[in-house]
Amino acid sequence: MTRRITVSLPDDVAEYLDSHPHATDIVTNAVRARMERAEETRKALEAVGFRSTPEGRAWARSVLRPLTEEQRAEVRRRSALIQAGRSEEI
Structure with missing residues (x-):
């Protein structure tokens, strides 16, 4: 089964x-x-x-800030090192 929904997207994503x-x-x-x-x-x-729990997740969302793009890039870099077996470089 499928449903049709409408969302608003940034211009670059829509393009x-x-x-x-x-x-x-x-x-x-x-x-x-x-x-x-x-x-x-x-x-x-x-x-x-x-x-x-749903309550715990709601609390965490209320007090923790989303990661910045720089932090996300660092997480991806570290993840790639771990997956490559090079965790000693972290």
Whole structure:
């Protein structure tokens, strides 16, 4: 089953999607990947003893600032090093 929804996107993202004949697939894959990352994160946290609840997530969102683009780039850099087996370079 599918549903049609309407969203507002930044111009650059809308232009990118406009240029692809399968924009729905691109959006679907991106959202599913995000959902999977969230689930993997939840499982990893629970594996080390953290129990995530809706109230706890709401509290964290209220007090923690989103990562800056520089912080995101650093997380990606460190992740790539770990995946390459070069964690000693972190």
